[in-house]
Amino acid sequence: MNSSLLLAYYGDDFTGSTDALEFLSRAGVKTALFIETPTPEQLASYPDLRAMGVAGMTRSIPPASMEPILRSAFTELRKLGSRHVHYKVCSTFDSSPTMGSIGKAIDVGQEVFHKNFIPLLVAAPSLGRYCVFGNLFARMGIGSDGAIFRLDRHPSMSKHPVTPADESDLRLHLARQTTKKVGLLDILQLVKNQEDIQNTITALLQDGSDIILFDALYDDQLTPIGELIDSYGHPHNPLFLVGSSGIEMALGKYWESIGALQPVTPWPDPGKATPLLVLSGSCSPITAKQIAWATANGFAEIIIDAQQIDAGAWLLPHMTDYNRKAIEFISEGRSVIIHTGGTSAAQNKLFSSQKLGTALGLIAREVVGQCSAIKRVVVAGGDTSSYAARAMGIEAVEMIAPLVAGAPLCKATAPGSPIDGIDVNFKGGQVGAENYFGILLEGHVF
Structure with missing residues (x-):
């Protein structure tokens, strides 16, 4: 106790x-x-x-x-x-x-x-x-x-x-x-x-x-x-x-x-982290606008097939294609956003959050393991994030900076995983302004 x-x-x-x-x-x-x-x-x-x-x-x-x-x-x-x-x-x-x-x-x-x-x-x-x-x-x-x-x-x-x-x-x-x-x-x-x-x-x-x-x-x-x-x-x-x-x-x-807590010292500036890796299983219209902003501002886009993943596709060879494309973009110094962009809310209702989240987490784990340049990962989608975090091998997270209310920037503890020690941010579908992914890339609100 x-x-x-x-x-x-x-x-x-x-x-x-x-x-x-x-x-x-x-x-x-x-x-x-x-x-x-x-x-x-x-x-x-x-x-x-x-x-x-x-x-x-x-x-x-x-x-x-x-x-x-x-x-x-x-x-x-x-x-x-x-x-x-x-x-x-x-x-x-x-x-x-x-x-x-x-x-x-x-x-x-x-x-x-x-x-x-x-x-x-x-x-x-x-x-x-x-x-x-x-x-x-x-x-x-x-x-x-x-x-x-x-x-x-x-x-x-x-x-x-x-x-x-x-x-x-x-x-x-x-x-x-x-x-x-x-x-x-x-x-x-x-x-x-x-x-x-x-x-x-x-x-x-x-x-x-x-x-x-x-x-x-x-x-x-x-x-x-x-x-x-x-x-x-x-x-x-x-x-x-x-x-x-x-x-x-x-x-x-x-x-x-009542003075029961120690005053909080100013949070350190997390700084810019480029290239940024973003993975989204969210079908919220708010996240959709954020993805549109990101792609209009230099992020490379990879759209994954939610229907194939729901059928167990993360075990199939074409999952390697998603990883390969992401690694190629990152090697060029570009931030990458991987999402189920062609999936409507009505369609997403039929798909397993566990399968989508697990697939996104496995992609993140593989890409980060192959790309030492990645120091920060963002995952969007409340229903899929829990599964993604588990697939990434995360044991615990602790907050390192407040950037957007409701979605803190954290440091991951992930023993035995390439995610260990990197910055992670998990956001729900309703969180953030249109430039949300830009804020996470820059490490400050602009």
Whole structure:
């Protein structure tokens, strides 16, 4: 048991897990993100950790498959001695009764942790995610100045290939996935003093609420939420939390406000890394615009056949062609973007995230192994990133610089893999402005 741990979290995909890693690291909480739940021996090689995460894959699997994975993970995380254990979900609440069920995760978590209620915080204002009277609103693109839409009218999320958003009220959304009652601390109640907020929580619990959803519209509203939920945490009986990286933001802001954390020194400038290798399994229109920007600004483009990969093509000889083309471009000093560009969202729904992600990870591993010039790799796509990271041989990542909110630049630990020690960046489909890949190439926002 590590009583110095403030928080342990399990992310439902890789890109969302790096999002939580960023906000903890920004707050001054030394954090490592692991691909699998670490052994005590592995943890011992990451000294002075105050938080740790596990990058799971439960967003892309059905509830029956989620249950044994989460039961095992939550049981192990409960033993670590952290004040809180957080099930980290996407800030657009990607889930359904048949895929990535957040309700199933809540049910399993309640059975493992036996707490009298489960806090639910999805709003993350700095990422353009807002919850008002229980309804979720999302900006078009994290780290951009896109328009804000109610979730069920969001141009991208309402057409998500696997979990399209057709309900913005998170209470109704969850009611399809769990029988547990959801109470709401709404935006008007949130502005009251801490005693009144606590009284509202008590009234919701007396009314039978098992889950309490917190509204939030502004960043400064997260601090009182952090204070409230931290009061329920204990290393011998951790509080089980569900939500976006708004959880890390809220707790981090509160811990900072009471002087519990060391001030963060300025992050070092990561500098330019050329040539840059980008791999994308995302079918988001935001990522599509970023790919178009990259190819218009000198990136070489390699389009891979998702249908052939779905049929097991990463084992076939033509996969070598993708590697060969990438190596040729890189030897010419050109940055390369490899993506499933001809695949629509409707088509991608039919393809396996595991196969696509694994193929991209194997390509990255081979190309980096053949090209010592590559010092930085970017992977785009929330559903495929978890599999790509595993295929790349990554054990853990730690943040080295914040470039775009929600997608930190990290250093990879990957024993026995050519990826070991290089810069890696994993981004969800909704993250970033059009010049995102240019920002990662230059190592700064421009």
